[in-house]
Amino acid sequence: MSIADPDCVFCKIVSGDIPADVLGRNEHAISFKDLNPQAPFHALVVPVDHYANAAASAAADPAILGHAVALADEVAKAAGNDDYRLVINTGAGVGQTVLHTHLHVLGGASGMTESL
Numbered sequence: 318m319s320i321a322d323p324d325c326v327f328c329k330i331v332s333g334d335i336p337a338d339v340l341g342r343n344e345h346a347i348s349f350k351d352l353n354p355q356a357p358f359h360a361l362v363v364p365v366d367h368y369a370n371a372a373a374s375a376a377a378d379p380a381i382l383g384h385a386v387a388l389a390d391e392v393a394k395a396a397g398n399d400d401y402r403l404v405i406n407t408g409a410g411v412g413q414t415v416l417h418t419h420l421h422v423l424g425g426a427s428g429m430t431e432s433l
């Protein structure tokens with residue numbers, strides 16, 4: 318059983334209750350295209366278990382972030398992005414809007430956006 322919050326949009330994507338453009342998934346995490354892309358390639362990687370931010374996920378089990386980075390590398394390279402950025406926002410003050418740990422995977426010529 319995974320840890321879920323019934324009010325969380327990313328938990329609803331994990332469970333399939335709301336649709337997403339899925340790029341890859343495994344037992345630990347799911348990756349899908351960001352609804353509002355900030356780079357030519359912009360995916361999100363969302364660990365299956367609901368924690369509010371990366372530090373909370375790491376405190377629960379450091380392997381959560383390791384699995385997420387591995388899936389990010391897989392989906393970036395599958396889309397032809399050998400080079401990419403990973404961004405993790407923590408807190409509303411730097412723009413975190415969804416309080417479920419997620420990695421932004423940014424690739425392509427405009428991958429250096431400062432908007433994330």
Ligand code: 5GP
Binds near residue numbers: 352
């Ligand atoms: P944050 O600002 O919290 O780091 O990033 C949240 C990201 O999730 C944003 O880039 C936003 O576009 C994306 N997002 C929010 N809701 C949805 C959704 O329902 N579907 C998808 N695919 N992306 C979403």
Ligand code: ZN
Binds near residue numbers: 321322326327367368
């Ligand atoms: Zn959640």
